[in-house]
Structure formats: C-alpha cells, structure tokens
Amino acid sequence: MSLAWTVLGTIGQLLLAYLLFMLVAFSGGGLVSGTSLGKRQRRILDLALFVLPGLCVASAIIVIGLQVGGAGAGAYGWYALPLAATAAYIAYVVKLARRTR
Numbered sequence: 001m002s003l004a005w006t007v008l009g010t011i012g013q014l015l016l017a018y019l020l021f022m023l024v025a026f027s028g029g030g031l032v033s034g035t036s037l038g039k040r041q042r043r044i045l046d047l048a049l050f051v052l053p054g055l056c057v058a059s060a061i062i063v064i065g066l067q068v069g070g071a072g073a074g075a076y077g078w079y080a081l082p083l084a085a086t087a088a089y090i091a092y093v094v095k096l097a098r099r100t101r
Helices: 003-034 039-069 073-099
Strands: none
Touching: 003 039, 003 073, 039 073
C-alpha cells in the first residue's frame, strides 16, 4: 500500500462524508416535510444522517490502520463501504418517495 494513495483516499472519504451528510439532510428533509411518514421511516432517515458520514470516517480509519499494519492493496476495498451504504440509502429513499406519492 502506498502512503500517498492512503492519504488521498482518506481525504476523499472525508469529503464524501460531508457530501453524504448534505445528501441525507436535504433528501430526508424533503421527504419528511412533503409527506406524512411513519415514525419508523423518520427514524431511519434520522439515523442515516449520522451513519453514512460515520461509515466514511470509519472506513478511512480502517484503511489507515491497515496501512500501519502493512496490509496489501486489497485493503483499499474498505473505501467502498460507504458507497454500498449510499446505494442502499438511495434505493430506500426512491422507494419511500414512490410509496408516498
């Protein structure tokens, strides 16, 4: 693993965390203000506000830890964790938006 790629990946994850926070804040806020959602749906949207950016930070910490431990290039796969969670969130929001129309 290259230290330069780890640093660039970590910076990218921190920028992604900010972007995901804004994505969830605006998409969740738009859904909540425009429709009548149940308590469970609101809790999931509220939780996503912290979980998605938290996954970015967690994946960056994991990759840094693996870098220090001398792991191979496969450790960069941890950077994909927030992307998979974001895809699941977007699918949930689209399904929720279609259901509430």
